[in-house]
Amino acid sequence: MEMIPHLSENLHKVKQFEDLAYDDIVTIIKAGDVLRFHKDEAIFREDEPCAGMFVLIQGEVHLLKSGPEGQVSILNALSPVIMFNEVAALDGGANPVTCLANTEVTTWRVHHQKFHDLMKQFPQIGFSLLNILARRNRLLIAHFDDLSFRSVQARLAKHLIELSDQGTRVIDRTRFPNRLMAARVVTTPEAVSRTLKFLKVEAIIASTRARITILDFERLLTLAQIDL
Amino acid sequence: MEMIPHLSENLHKVKQFEDLAYDDIVTIIKAGDVLRFHKDEAIFREDEPCAGMFVLIQGEVHLLKSGPEGQVSILNALSPVIMFNEVAALDGGANPVTCLANTEVTTWRVHHQKFHDLMKQFPQIGFSLLNILARRNRLLIAHFDDLSFRSVQARLAKHLIELSDQGTRVIDRTRFPNRLMAARVVTTPEAVSRTLKFLKVEAIIASTRARITILDFERLLTLAQIDL
């Protein structure tokens, strides 16, 4: 338990836990375990019995759905510090999605019964969970909208905007290979390649094997069908 | 306020309120208003400022997203007694979806600030909201899965199963015209028509202009890619 100081610091960053005293945090930490995963390892899989409530401490994880022929659609990419699988932990049902470690990953986990005990003991956890769930809901509704009304081109344009939102206009293709973008946009790597080529020809992006640079944000927004 | 006894009975059926005393329910009712809507009237629209938290008392409402060319994708059809627009009420953001009255409708509504006051006063509301949100989340994840991996044929097969789940093997086409099924399955009325014809030729359903009868549940499940 030499990890408790370190962990408590991390758990404290989880919005649900931010109003709690140090002693309470220690209590909470003791209710769960630290689990580590290697890159590309499955943390849990959809339809399996509830794996519990996780907090991502280090690394990056992907929440995804997999199709009958091994296709993969990514719902969300998570960075620390954040909760996940809270839906299954709440209702005790099967994991709704598959969760893969996209890097070396450190998590903290509580079984869902214990999680319920904690919520009883610290009602604050439950209340802040409401915000998380509301946010997740909005994200999922946005996905529904995208898949209902946007073409692959529009979805990819939107995704490029999102990727560049978090920093510069440059996207490192070794971090985001076509296969990964395809999974996020719900299409194939070939379609990504062709769409990127189109954007390149139109001088909306510059693209080498190593990186994509956004040249014309305005037109990308138009293609993404985003009206401001 | 002659409606209070009637309303209190209805609100009591909302899971969030079931543990509350009569006096508390009266307090809650007074915090909101009863609103009525005609068939096909908009109760609120997506992207507009938070319309508040609603409870459906009577009638049926559709939660939907609308596309740039007037297309419509239905996320959910609600029957009493149930809450809706809780996401916007929680975070105070814009309504995430459009809500249409599918029949004459009676609702009860609280503005989101008052809703927050109520949650403070009656924490039970917040806790049971967690369950609702978890359920909504699972529904949305299922939609994501459907749109990612299932063809129109598979989605329609699934929808027919869902419709017949709630009763017999017979579906009244005057209640569920092609346009409506298309909106639920995220496709066009023509595609619904063609798919129904295919199912008819394959003797999986019988279909007249008035009603659809499911003949072969097993094969419908297979087409819907549902494995039990």
Added chain:
DNA sequence: GCTCCAAATTGACTTAAGTCAATGACTTTT
């Protein structure tokens, strides 16, 4: 009965996007 109407059906066509296979470019290993 007949008329009118909205919805369903059907045909013909277009199109976005998936599939499969070949090639090319860069990286890592040995």
Added chain:
DNA sequence: AAAAGTCATTGACTTAAGTCAATTTGGAGC
């Protein structure tokens, strides 16, 4: 440096599903 491996790119083809425009159907009302 050669070999192997991975990923991107491109071409050729297929296919599911959307579009548009008749045409048909089965009421609802007269």
